[in-house]
Amino acid sequence: MTQARPHRPLRALLAELWQDKPAALGLAVILAIVAMAILAPLVAPYDPADQSILSRLTPPVWNDRGSWEHILGTDNLGRDVFSRLIWGARTTLTIGGLTCLIAAGIGTVVGLWAGFMGGRTDSVLMRLVDIQVSFPGILLILLVVGVLGPGMWTLIIVLSVTNWMVYARLVRSVVSSTRQTPYVEAAEVIGCRPSRVIFVHILPNLVSPLLTLLILEFTNIVLAEAAVSFLGFGVQPPDTSWGLDVASGRDYLFIAWWLVTFPGLAIVATVLSINLFANWLRVTTDPEEREKRHARTVAARRRRRGTA
Amino acid sequence: MNDPLLEIDDLRVDFDTRAGLVQAVRGVSLTLGRGETLGLVGESGSGKSVTAQAVMGLIDVPGRIAGGAVRWNGMPLVGEGVRRRPRRIWGREITMIFQNPMTSLNPLMTVGAQLGEVIHLYLGLRGAAARTRAAELLDAVGISGASRRLDQYPHEFSGGMRQRVMIAMAIASEPRLLIADEPTTALDVTIQAQILELLAGLQEKLGLSIILITHDLGIVAGLCHRVAVMYAGQIVETGTVDDIFARPGHPYTQGLIRSTPRLDAVEDRLVSIDGTPPGLRTPPEGCAFRPRCPAAQAACHAPQRLASHGAGHVACCRAGVDAWDVGAA
């Protein structure tokens, strides 16, 4: 029984994504935000730090007093909200991306080590994880910020240090369950060295669960960055970030609602889109769930044809 | 012959998979009499378990009933003409036990509480009366110290004992049909012998009908009255147990019997059925066994029908010879 592989796997995958409209929309929004962040100098109409006292607190364009010069209005210093949103995406994505990579890197190494060695090494490393988990994150942030001073890099370091544990736990559980699988035993009986067992036989099993976790964790980091910047310990002016903008806009909440609303919406849109897409990805990487989803699609199509 | 208890008529079950439509059951017809034990024999993917699930109304996404009907006492149960879900029959008159009893028991409830639920649901008993009945049931399935065991949790029971608990739950509603899907496959031989003995005893005492799904011909030989052999989603042969083993009419049945080593004899070399069962995404036309059959002929490409092979014995092959002797010659 030969299973024919689809000729164009990517196209087949996209077609499958298209069946799930919210997930497709999620991916589209994510890609748009990423593109916006990368192309910030080209798409942003103004420098985000440019102040103009004359046009301060201009409302968005659809408002009576709004103008096309500032589509989403300006803040209390006359800075263009739209441009700040675009540049803020850059900060947010950089912090989110780097933090996730560093945290995942630390977590994977610890998890691999614990899962592969087992025994006492495993116990020691996992207790370390437990201790770190039970340590209040905000306290650590205050501590590090106090020593290093606030800033983007401090934020990345702090968030990495407070978020690697979840990766370590995931990797450890995948590794220790994969270690029990017969094909890993077969590899060891053949005479493979431990390094080969890890890299050829165990590591590939981590790719899809890690990817799913990375994407979900990204939303946590986005929210954490916003929260820390909101508190004033994160990104510092003249740099921008969505969380910082929400923070500085809150004093003007009743006279200039747009200062808080747009960066807030950006955070919500990012987090929601990622979650919608990640949910689709989770089902897609689970063969059983994927079959069920397919069958439901077929059933729905049949019903539609039946009623038509 | 009296009216059959259960009739399966041209049942079809399809599965929508990403790789295409899989026809898991392709036109199965069967009848089961009162007090009869029917062995449903086949390999994985032959459709034997799916057939049983269809009878129990357990077909769910990605599967669906694509045609045919199941009747219970002449009343439609599955397929066309079923108005409301006949829950009064499933779980009460027809019950089922599975290969792995641990997954069917709630690990957080005592065995007594789980039995009590079933007893309350079907017999309307509560409290002390329900507990007495539960203890009787455990006793009936050969669990000693029943009143003490009722307060224990499933993990305190061994595999064989758990299967006994499952059987106790299955007979609590005084069913008329018990479907046993590979009930002893996960158990050791000595425990398997105990469970089979129990099933045979219960059947005699309660006048139960049993559908026993298995791949083990030895179990069929010891316990069943009639046998239906399934291959690639179809029934290829039905008959009494003695007939099937003494004069198998279908080359697949013949091959199955002759490729099974026997405990009481030594063969020089086992008859081996070459190849593998066909995929059911594109089931072959004509006889599904043709590519593996040593006696296949041109006529086998045409659709086959079950043909009489003696009293109460039908086989889906006209050759009527022992294909494996022909093949060896």
Place this chain on the structure above:
Amino acid sequence: MTRDPALSVDGLSVDYPLSSGGLFRRARSVTAVSDVSLQIAPGETLGLVGESGSGKTTVGRAILRRVPASAGRISFEGKDITHLRGDALRKLRARMQLILQDPYTSLNPRMTVADIVAEPLLVHGLVASRAEAAREVRGLLDRVGMPADAADRYPHSFSGGQRQRIGIARALALKPSLIVADEPVSALDVSVRAQVVNLMQDLQRELGIAFLFIAHDLAIVRHISHRVAIMYAGRIVEVAPREAIYERPVHPYTEALLSAVPVADPPVQRARRRIIHPGEAVDIADPPSGCRFHPRCPIATERCRDEVPPLEPKAEGHMAACWNRGGVMGLRMKVHS
């Protein structure tokens, strides 16, 4: 036995940790295998039979040095291998191979068949080039009856029986002299079981491989083995040539086991008297004293409760561990009413 055994195991015991043991706790352990001795001659198949918890799989793993022996000695081709480590152990792997039970999980789903079969050649540096590896793989696949075009495909496109053939090809790649086959056909469908059994017999005849055939299916074991060892609760209770075990079993447990196996022949099966012992397999963490079968044994006496019966000769080449069964002659006593 006149030939030197390929494998000789003396007084093997294996302890397993019961709880994994934390930072500050000492791990509790159970003895999964106690005092097991067995020999396998070159080109011989020894069937190792037992129910779950009997320790048969652990014996196989200890021989392959996958689990450490807590006592006893394992010699392979005349060399003590009980404490080999590192590279010496890796070299040994080439001579001793394993066939696993479940063909669906024993092949890495992300590797092609060619990569799977070539892996042992590669890690032992037995092939110089890709071309040479490909040639070897083709030969091995042909040897186990797989088509040549299988090499470039992934395991998921094969059936259980075909996958088991691929697993056998992988085990053969290093030209081992002993293969531990752990329930190699019990996950296979009935109609393909015979294919794999026949293949293993052919390979043994042609290549002179010794097999330790671990199984619970007594009918298959009878078909494939030269000698059979029966295990119960971590001990061997009986070892004998195939015919002797099946026709003249000595140990009451062997008798019960044999009688519990259904025979696929309705008149014969109906006529067989089954000896069904009450009770379940023992809890290996808390085994009974003396003979471990005594709580279920119909002929148990005081002595069975107190003293462990030694595995001793009861007839030519026939060993059993029972206080109350003296010899093969005159022991078919009626014990069941």
